[in-house]
Amino acid sequence: MKLPLHPCPALLAGMLALLVCLTRGVAAGEPIRIVTEELPPYNMTQDGRLTGMSTEVVQAVLAEIGEQASIQSMPWARAYDIALNAENVLIYSITRTAKREKLFKWVGVIAPMDWYLYAKPGRKISLQTLDDARRFQIATVKEDAGEQYLVSNGFAVGRNLQSNNKYEYNYEKLKLDRVDLWISIELNALHLIRQAGDDPAQSVVRALPLPDVAGQRGLHMAFSPQTDDAVVARFRQGLETVQRNGTYAAIARKWL
Incomplete structure (x- = not known):
């Protein structure tokens, strides 16, 4: 049976809806995975939950952009390896050195350091x-x-x-x-x-x-190199917002 040369409106609407869903799926990619280490007082586990200055900043960014993601704490070498080799991985608190500059997609500074x-x-x-x-x-x-x-x-x-x-x-x-x-x-x-x-x-x-x-002063949050640039940009904008609206300053006062 031959298909009609001019598909009915209902068929066109269904095809369009399917295309939109597929496009959103591609854009969304895999869920964001966040890895860190025990580096008090920046990131640390207390009473079974992750806290610290950097952790609070990351959580504030997630809330600002409406993103939900779990944070896993592990030895640094393991977290670093995951962030180098997997898609959609955010790592913190990471120092932005010349050696690492091209290995990650950098979001921004989340805490001071010396x-x-x-x-x-x-x-x-x-x-x-x-x-x-x-x-x-x-x-x-x-x-x-x-x-x-x-x-x-x-x-x-x-x-x-x-x-x-x-x-x-x-x-x-x-x-x-x-x-x-x-x-x-x-x-x-x-x-x-x-x-x-x-x-x-x-x-x-x-x-x-x-x-x-x-290198560039401060501890950073950064994404794995395979992560889509649009995801990185959204987190970067969220960080800039919490730095601008006073949220970052309020967090820093608690820890510094």
């Missing part, structure tokens, strides 16, 4: 340049920006870097003299020291500031 090499006051370690640190053992976190920075400058895991999966291990190793130095973001270091019941002013000294680690 990197330092820390030492114990009693050790009296004097560092004028990064080269001075090469003869010491340094505690790092696997594949985080601090470790990547040191590796890119000729340091090596197993030689002068002791790599761990959890940030709190590094302060313990410094405290017990199992390492000489500890590379960390300042707010994370202060939080971990206080959490251990110690006074930061008595427990560590800033042996060397490391402004080059951060």
